[in-house]
Amino acid sequence: MIILAATPIGNLGDASRRLIEVLENAEVIAAEDTRTTQRLLQALQITNRPRLIALHDHNEKHKAAELAALAAEQDLVVLSDAGMPTVSDPGYGLVAEAVVQGVTVTAIPGPSAVLMALAISGLPTDRFTFEGFLPRKPGERRTALRAVAAEPRTMVFFESPARLASSLSDMGAAFGPDRRIAVCRELTKFYEEVRRGNAAELAEWAGAGVKGEIVVVVEGASPREISPEDAIAQVQQLVTDGIRLKDACAEVAAATGLSSRDLYQQVLAARSK
Incomplete structure (x- = not known):
């Protein structure tokens, strides 16, 4: 075996x-x-x-x-x-x-940086997603972060010390200024440290230089209040941009808390008028 x-x-x-x-x-x-x-x-x-x-x-x-x-x-x-x-x-x-x-x-089974960081982050642990390492190139990293900006679950990332400050700044731009973040450093080691705050605060701290293995835990997005009409418009715009209708409904539903199935049916009904 x-x-x-x-x-x-x-x-x-x-x-x-x-x-x-x-x-x-x-x-x-x-x-x-x-x-x-x-x-x-x-x-x-x-x-x-x-x-x-x-x-x-x-x-x-x-x-x-x-x-x-x-x-x-x-x-x-x-x-x-x-x-x-x-x-x-x-x-x-x-x-x-x-x-x-x-x-x-x-x-x-045994030690896990993902689960340990999640457990000590102080952020919700009932539902989470592991995103691994962000892309090295700034443009690709920003695109990846925008793609998960509406993710409602707590997110766990790995990052290198050299790119931490830049990644945190990009998180602030993609997620907004109020999202709670925990940076977990050197887990289980002598210099273990957890820094909590928003993206701007943590980017300023990381800008002075950090060392060690890094895990970043980010609070999930809160559902946005939106009218059904505006939600349908968002779905239609995503479809115009080239996203499949089913995927567009799922994306808007995740960001708003609306039903993906209902959005799908409403968009189909709007098209038939």
Whole structure:
């Protein structure tokens, strides 16, 4: 089988007994960075010396079939540099191939920067969406943020320290000045820190320079009060811009709290007049 194993995101004390046991007995490990995995084995005082195979973004497409076939014969442990493989880390392509080949896939749960940041952010946790890393290029990043500006669920982003201030400024422009944001830095580590505020306040703080691993948690949008007539007009404008009617209704419904089905029927009725 394939065993996706979550590893500590900072504090080695978060390594579970189950993780250590699996690593002690592993014969083959597919690792995002074999050097990082070697350091982890040493830090956890694991004497086992399994075969290490590199599995990263640049080779996963070509290695997936081979590794899935290997896992059909013997257990294959999959590690990313930190946290759960496949979540903004290599592993998805391998799992998808394993499903095609009928190879069993399981996981060892453990540390998660996404869930930890969400839990300590002070923002709603009942419904959330993980957006991963924002695009590096400013124009693409702003487009991506505008696309989720009406998202009602709490949003979780990864970001690099070097781009944090710029991304926060872009969030202010896309989401408005009042959206609550929590920036979580160096989770589980000695310098763990959570900064809360609006985009402008946090961008000013980040502009002085920050270090470490960054997770940004953003409050979801509040539904806008809008008349049915204006909502239909918005849907029709989105359709004119090239968006499918069904998708346009869903987008306006998410932003306003109106029923997507009702909007769809109302637009069809308006067209028939």
